[in-house]
Amino acid sequence: xxxxxQSPQSLHVQEGDSTNFTCxxxxxxxxxxxxxxxxxxxxxxxxxxxxxxxxxKKKGRISATLNTKEGYSYLYIKGSQPEDSATYLCALxxxxxxxxxxxxxxxxxx
Amino acid sequence: xxxxxxxxxxxxxxxGQEVTMRCQPILGHNTVFWYRQTMMQGLExxxxxxxxxxxxxxxxxxxxxxAEMPDATLATLKIQPSEPRDSAVYFCASGFGSQxxxxxxxxxxxxxx
Numbered sequence: 001x002x003x004x005x006q007s008p009q010s011l012h013v014q015e016g017d018s019t020n021f022t023c024x025x026x027x028x029x030x031x032x033x034x035x036x037x038x039x040x041x042x043x044x045x046x047x048x049x050x051x052x053x054x055x056x057k058k059k060g061r062i063s064a065t066l067n068t069k070e071g072y073s074y075l076y077i078k079g080s081q082p083e084d085s086a087t088y089l090c091a092l093x094x095x096x097x098x099x100x101x102x103x104x105x106x107x108x109x110x
Numbered sequence: 111x112x113x114x115x116x117x118x119x120x121x122x123x124x125x126g127q128e129v130t131m132r133c134q135p136i137l138g139h140n141t142v143f144w145y146r147q148t149m150m151q152g153l154e155x156x157x158x159x160x161x162x163x164x165x166x167x168x169x170x171x172x173x174x175x176x177a178e179m180p181d182a183t184l185a186t187l188k189i190q191p192s193e194p195r196d197s198a199v200y201f202c203a204s205g206f207g208s209q210x211x212x213x214x215x216x217x218x219x220x221x222x223x
Contacts, residue, residue, distance in 0.1 A: 042216075043201060043216055093135070093209070098158065100152060100153045100154070100155070101152070
């Protein structure tokens with residue numbers, strides 16, 4: 001069974017602090033890994049697509065790294081702001097299958 | 111800005127009725143996805159199409175669900191007969207392929223009484 005695990009499930013971070021969370025996946029037959037940001041009552045919004053081992057992507061204060069050999073990706077947020085409060089989803093694409101993790105719910109405390 | 115358009119936004123109907131949800135992908139995108147959001151499963155893939163051909167519909171209950179792309183500008187997801195456990199938000203997304211980001215519609219919130 002193709003399983004994508006995200007941890008932690010939920011996270012409370014003080015405004016201004018930096019944080020990171022993990023997406024783990026089976027490393028065989030890897031094709032692509034996606035990160036999405038999903039605000040409550042909205043639809044998921046694409047952050048990054050990563051395909052190569054060692055890939056690092058950055059968008060403003062958010063960045064992500066990928067390790068396909070050991071099967072994990074980290075998402076980092078530097079200097080958290082209230083607007084970063086959302087659920088962050090990762091999705092694995094492999095063998096023409098796309099599996100989403102259950103997400104990390106991030107709450108930024110003022 | 112180009113957007114994925116889903117209709118209807120909300121649907122309330124009685125058990126046993128047929129439900130049809132529609133999606134207009136972004137013009138030029140060749141890959142269309144249908145997802146269901148539930149409390150237990152999070153976001154689960156129901157089906158997806160590339161160049162209008164179904165690539166994977168293993169996540170879809172085949173006895174009552176069907177997904178089609180009659181043309182490149184329209185994807186449909188049908189449930190017949192509907193059941194209360196089908197109540198969820200159904201998202202459509204489109205993209206250029208699985209190595210490209212997906213653009214999501216606003217979803218159809220379905221309630222089966």
